[in-house]
Amino acid sequence: MFDSWFTTSIEKIDFSMTKVISFISRKGGSGKTTNAINLATSLNKIGYSVLLVETDTNYTLISSRKLELFKRKEKEDQHFPILASEDHRIAEEIKALRTKKSFDIIIVDSAGKTTDQGIRELCLESDMVVITTSLTQNDLLVTYQTVKDLLPAKEINRQLKLCILPNRIHSHTRLKTVKEVLKNLEAEIIDTYVPQRKIYTSPSTITAEKKYLNVANQIIKQL
Numbered sequence: 530m531f532d533s534w535f536t537t538s539i540e541k542i543d544f545s546m547t548k549v550i551s552f553i554s555r556k557g558g559s560g561k562t563t564n565a566i567n568l569a570t571s572l573n574k575i576g577y578s579v580l581l582v583e584t585d586t587n588y589t590l591i592s593s594r595k596l597e598l599f600k601r602k603e604k605e606d607q608h609f610p611i612l613a614s615e616d617h618r619i620a621e622e623i624k625a626l627r628t629k630k631s632f633d634i635i636i637v638d639s640a641g642k643t644t645d646q647g648i649r650e651l652c653l654e655s656d657m658v659v660i661t662t663s664l665t666q667n668d669l670l671v672t673y674q675t676v677k678d679l680l681p682a683k684e685i686n687r688q689l690k691l692c693i694l695p696n697r698i699h700s701h702t703r704l705k706t707v708k709e710v711l712k713n714l715e716a717e718i719i720d721t722y723v724p725q726r727k728i729y730t731s732p733s734t735i736t737a738e739k740k741y742l743n744v745a746n747q748i749i750k751q752l
């Protein structure tokens with residue numbers, strides 16, 4: 530019963546080409562990895578063919594997946610793939626994957642330490658960049674700078690959407706208030722936010738979190 534509610538409440542959009550959504554922020558710990566995983570499992574659950582790519586050489590995602598597979602006694606090929614890449618080759622890899630059209634959506638979790646060059650190249654190959662931010666003064670300052678740095682990429686890649694995903698927001702905060710705080714950023718604001726919740730502290734790379742489904746839907750709608 531839970532499963533039918535889960536999948537029928539969201540409509541899958543038919544994309545004629547592979548769409549690339551990249552999580553980028555100059556702020557370490559802003560929620561890129563957490564949201565990349567939750568978005569991937571949610572979109573996979575809705576029925577999209579998903580590839581999740583990490584450019585962080587800590588290989589957090591690959592390791593988490595391996596651990597989960599081990600605990601569940603399952604095999605890698607039973608689930609959507611996770612690929613390890615690096616800043617200097619991610620753009621080329623995306624180009625090749627686009628040509629093959631094997632996936633509806635590629636989600637890239639970039640590292641906090643990604644260089645300017647790495648960020649630029651990734652932006653040129655992305656359809657959407659999601660910048661995760663909390664509403665603390667420090668996060669907002671870094672987010673403001675991240676958006677400023679990414680804006681020139683829109684001149685070259687005309688289809689690129691820069692979107693802010695408010696993350697770790699107190700769950701009683703009104704969306705209107707969140708948008709008010711972020712309104713001066715030259716980027717679109719995703720029409721919802723991700724609350725600060727324990728369920729998001731160790732996300733599964735396999736099982737989708739029901740509460741994230743609306744967030745995934747709002748992100749996809751803005752593609």
Ligand SMILES: Nc1ncnc2c1ncn2[C@@H]1O[C@H](COP(=O)(O)OP(=O)(O)OP(=O)(O)O)[C@@H](O)[C@H]1O
Pocket residue numbers: 556557558559560561562563564585639640641642696697698723724725726727729730731
């Ligand atoms: N919505 C949330 N609710 C609760 N905890 C969160 C939420 N989002 C992120 N966190 C926690 O904040 C920490 C940093 O998150 P995460 O690793 O996703 O950030 P990151 O941007 O990928 O960091 P880095 O730049 O180091 O790659 C993690 O411990 C994570 O569990």
Ligand SMILES: [Mg+2]
Pocket residue numbers: 561562563585638639640641
């Ligand atoms: Mg990360």
